[in-house]
Amino acid sequence: MWITSKFMILLLAGVFAFFWTHSALWFYREYKDRQARKNRPHVRTDELPKANGRYVRRWSGAWRLSHLVFALATMTLVLTGMSVFYAETAWARLVMKVLGGPDVAAIIHRTAATIFVAIFVGQLVYLAWHLGRQWKTFKWFGPHSLIPSWQDLWDAQAMFKWFFGKGPRPRFDRYTYWERFDYWAPFWGVAIIGGSGLLLWAKSLTAAFLPGWVFNVATLFHGEEAFLAAVFLFSVHFFNNHVRPDKFPLDTQMFTGRLLLEEFKHEHAVEYDRLVKTAQLEKYLVQAPSEPMRLGSKILGFTLLFIGFSLLFMVLASFVSSMMATV
């Protein structure tokens, strides 16, 4: 009896020790796998043969070069200008020290301004020449025109509906309304900032036929509008193109000129459908950007983002501290 009892105790203990541990561990792993949906059938979309590797050409070399020069000139203008606008800050003093003083900064500022305006005017001349040739055939409110149309308003409305979950994500054509806005904003900016800057630059000429208060008003316009432009570019423009979840952390299409076909389909569905329908998509399909181009665009893009966000931070911090000082 003693032997049998001890044998059975050992047997039971052994069997339950093994199988209960077995069950507990099994439960844990199977539960985890279910949570990760491992046991649900799925498709590895990243590895689908045709989804990757195909790109659509969206921006010509002229567009990309203009954009890059614009970006660099704007950042130079913001840095040298805001250092004067927020002269009381420590960073402004540092910038001036590094650049060699406000007189040197002024020369840099005007050089960058000249380059900016030259590109701007050059772009207009090119556009005028280009459009002049197809004056009659060009669809002024068509998808290839940057002129805003009613569709942009409907798109914006649909966008807000989508924001509030009251409609599907709107499908866009070649240019979205925020891209059109980004294109036209510099017209206003160049007119106000460039115009007032020119009045202040050619001060003797200005004062020869205009009253002195023009200088006061021009200074005010120049600074405030520059603040608007800088903060808009480095917050809203950056958000639309780089920060929002679908684009984060960087969209290189303005540097490589190309967009992944899948992304193109997603962001410009109407254009995609039309190109497919008219069998024109092939015309726009290009190879993936070369490795140096891909890497270079990434480095360039992140550098510009870093500079832009630094400028945004400097300007906003100075704005807040100047507001606190007046309160």
Added chain:
Amino acid sequence: MRFSKFAAWLLAGVVSLAGTAALAQEKPSKAAQAQAAEAAPVFTDNAICLGCHGNKGFAAPGPDGKPRALDVAAEKFEQSVHGKRLCVECHKNIDEIPHKKGLEIKVSCVQCHEALWEEAKKATGNGRTTRLGVVVEQIERYMRSVHARPSREDQSRTNATCYNCHDAHYVYPKGSPIRAEWRLNIPNACGQCHVEERKEYVGSVHGREVMEKKNPKAAICSDCHTTHDVADPALAATKLVIGANCGNCHKENKKTYTDTYHGQVNTLGYAYTAKCFDCHGNHGIQRVSDSRSKVHPDNRLGTCQGCHKDATPGFATFQPHANTHDFDRFPYMWITSKFMILLLAGVFAFFWTHSALWFYREYKDRQARKNRPHVRTDELPKANGRYVRRWSGAWRLSHLVFALATAPGQPPRHLPGLSQGRDPGLRDLPAARQYP
């Protein structure tokens, strides 16, 4: 007598301090000084000195042969902060009467005050000791100022020293009416050396307020040039300090100036753009309405042309002190400013809201993986509904009978928890398993 003991102690302290200082020019040895200090108590009563020096008009021929005033107004001295000091505590080289021939004035405010401050720091603080600290601080600043440098005319002396400005015997406590009176006389003190500048100043708007109207708030030399940090006004750094000092009184004008490019460059620490005195003038400054003013409408363009050689008439109507809140004076500025505020507020209110909402929705959509290509597996036609046969009827029947036969059985004696109806075997029936 308590006081004289203190004085003797103090002198000994000063002497030992002087001994360690490297200021020795024609300084007697430490021992000799100590001897002099011991000899000093001969004059333990200022009445002895005032016997001669207390007489108004008391004078003696100076080194240049002209009579030199040597009289002290006893009551005024007694009101001063040094009123309880002995004459010989400062005039240490006076130890006999009649004085030695050719004796020079030799007074060190610095050593005495430094020793006092060292002592005061050890004692518990009170208002008086803080004031002593200020004096020592001012001494240090003075020592770095242009006034403490050797004179170009005579390198054996400094350009100016403490008692040239602080009326030697009559230094009054801060805030006292008599000190306010002394302040009004500062332009004359400075004017002893800076004769031309004083002449210009006396006729200026500041000078008239001070000298004629005795206005204690009007600017005297030191309000612009600083008291103890006086530096060469040709230096950029000095110009910036003087410009900033105008703003101590003219606050609003300083602020509006700071908003102009002239002022912004100044704020950055560069002095090459116009500063207050470049437009308004310096010592001879006048009100704008005064035809002598550099910024009187008749003179304004000429003043601008001082820097802007080709300045045109519009320059003269530029408002270097415009603001955006005074509609009556600067309507265009007011309108521009309000317009820009509205524009900025509108643009950012719209676009930042737009961005924030967009972020929210797109983030949600991504989490739901809406924009990734995906397959609705639940709706795949063939994934569901097809089964694989795994157990034959014999297996299934055997298992069921086994299960039922085990179920109502007697639980093992030492497992009392198991009873009828709770047969775990029943739960082991295999569920239908799906394979896609």
